[in-house]
Amino acid sequence: EAGVVQSPRYKIIEKKQPVAFWCNPISGHNTLYWYLQNLGQGPELLIRYENEEAVDDSQLPKDRFSAERLKGVDSTLKIQPAELGDSAVYLCASSPKREGLYNEQFFGPGTRLTVL
Amino acid sequence: AQKVTQAQTEISVVEKEDVTLDCVYETRDTTYYLFWYKQPPSGELVFLIRRNSFDEQNEISGRYSWNFQKSTSSFNFTITASQVVDSAVYFCALSEGGVSSGSARQLTFGSGTQLTVLP
Numbered sequence: 129e130a131g132v133v134q135s136p137r138y139k140i141i142e143k144k145q146p147v148a149f150w151c152n153p154i155s156g157h158n159t160l161y162w163y164l165q166n167l168g169q170g171p172e173l174l175i176r177y178e179n180e181e182a183v184d185d186s187q188l189p190k191d192r193f194s195a196e197r198l199k200g201v202d203s204t205l206k207i208q209p210a211e212l213g214d215s216a217v218y219l220c221a222s223s224p225k226r227e228g229l230y231n232e233q234f235f236g237p238g239t240r241l242t243v244l
Numbered sequence: 245a246q247k248v249t250q251a252q253t254e255i256s257v258v259e260k261e262d263v264t265l266d267c268v269y270e271t272r273d274t275t276y277y278l279f280w281y282k283q284p285p286s287g288e289l290v291f292l293i294r295r296n297s298f299d300e301q302n303e304i305s306g307r308y309s310w311n312f313q314k315s316t317s318s319f320n321f322t323i324t325a326s327q328v329v330d331s332a333v334y335f336c337a338l339s340e341g342g343v344s345s346g347s348a349r350q351l352t353f354g355s356g357t358q359l360t361v362l363p
Contacts, residue, residue, distance in 0.1 A: 131288075170248075170335050170353025171289070184350065217287065232279070233351065235289035 130154065132236030134220050140242045146208035149239045153201070153222030160197060161233060162188075162205050163219040171219050177203065178225075207241075215243045246271045248338050250354035257326050258362050264322045265357050267336030271317075273297075278312065278319045279337040279351065289335070295319065326361045333358050 133152040141147050153160050158179050163171035174193065176184040179200035188195065192211070197203040207214055217240050221233040247270040257263045269278065280292040293305065295312050302311050307327075311320045323330055333356040340350075 169355050170337070171351075172353070173350045176350065219289065221289075232291050232294060234291070235281075237286060237288045240287070 132220055132222055132234055134218075134236040134239055136239055137237060138240050138242075140244065141210055142244050143212055144209040146206065147210050147241060148207075149205045149218050149220075149241075151203045151205070151220030151236060153203075153220070154224075154234055156224060157222035157234070158200070158225040159223045159231070159233075160203050161221040161223075162195060162203070163221065165217040165219055165238070167216070174205070174218075210241075210243045212243050215241055217241070246273075246276075246338050246340050246352045248336050248352055248354035250336055250357050252357045253355075254358045254360070256360045256362060259328055260325050262322060262324050263326050263359065263361075264320055265334050265336075265359070267319045267321065267354060269317050269319060269336070269338045271338060271340055273340040275340075277339045279339070280310070280319075280321045281335045281337060281353075282332045283335060283356070284332040292334075293321070323359075326359075328361050328363050331359060331361045 132154055135150050139147055160177040162174040164174050165171040173187055175182055175188045175195050177197045180197050193207055195205045217238040219238045220236045223231040223233045249268045252266055276297045278295050282290045282292055293310055300312050300314060307324045309322045335356045336354045337351045
């Protein structure tokens with residue numbers, strides 16, 4: 129079974145430029161997450177989707193960040209415009225929906241963003 | 245609010261030594277889940293173990309074991325007979341609340357412990 133796929137793996141841009149990250153979750157996983165991981169820190173949730181609905185986006189900086197999961201499968205996270213402080217690893221994770229069970233999250237390899 | 249603290253920033257051991265990674269958590273919920281994840285240099289977080297708040301039984305799984313103590317809010321993780329391939333950053337994580345329609349809730353991670361196993 130294929131894992132969570134993310135692209136690109138690395139991205140270098142200049143500040144004020146836009147950037148987008150793509151995630152394809154494990155097939156059949158209803159829940160999709162985007163996390164931000166700063167250097168030397170643990171991941172922090174940005175947004176959680178249940179199918180195509182964003183059910184928790186309270187920690188997403190909405191002035192410059194946006195996300196979508198139009199068909200309830202793959203997802204795109206966008207930053208416009210990027211700032212120096214956005215340099216980090218952006219992780220995508222997914223989990224299945226099985227009633228009555230706690231479902232662990234499966235993580236992708238992440239996209240390492242460098243803003244110059 | 246939930247919080248996870250990993251006081252050990254870096255640990256170095258020699259191969260075959262046992263090593264324990266500490267984790268202390270804070271939560272107001274009576275139902276919660278605790279996790280350990282491994283992040284090798286490739287960057288992908290790998291799930292290792294999970295415990296729920298109602299099960300304090302400590303177990304061993306291969307070279308991994310954990311010590312869950314609600315009285316001290318600790319969830320320590322031990323690797324027995326460490327190997328060079330165990331070198332990675334290890335994260336402890338907490339998720340509050342019971343199962344909600346089978347969907348996982350937000351994970352709160354600690355800052356991680358960099359484990360280096362020397363040959």
